Amino acid sequence: MVSKNYQISDAEWEVMNVIWENENCSADTIIDFFEGVKEWNHRTIRTMLGRLTKKNYLTVSKDGRKFLYTSAIDQKDCIKSESKSFLKRVFNGASSSMFLHFVDEFNLTKNEIDDLKKLLEKKSSKK
Secondary structure, three states: OOOOOOOHHHHHHHHHHHHOOOOEEEEEHHHHHHEOOOOOOOHHHHHHHHHHHHHEEEEEEOOOEEEEEEOOHHHHHHHHHHHHHHHHHHOOOOOOHHHHHHHHHHOOOOOHHHHHOOOOHHHHOOO
């Protein structure tokens, strides 16, 4: 199966996250969510909704006078696509380099370390 390469800007990711959390939400709901959080005016958000719809990442339906937005793409697929793109751009595709960098760079709790150990053991037993 060929995975799709999604092209989503950082700002569009923020809008998509709101929509993934609140399927079938109106533009007003999205605008209200960002009020006081971002310095975006309603036109900026409506422009992003239009771009995401044009890219076929959102579907839009009309409910009375409101337009309702629903994701047309799966969040997990987008995360997978973005992760692969990041890995390729920053670490030349070397997942071990990325993994080692993050483990070395960030303070991990004992629980996080235990979870990583379990995941690595599970992965190594599958091979």
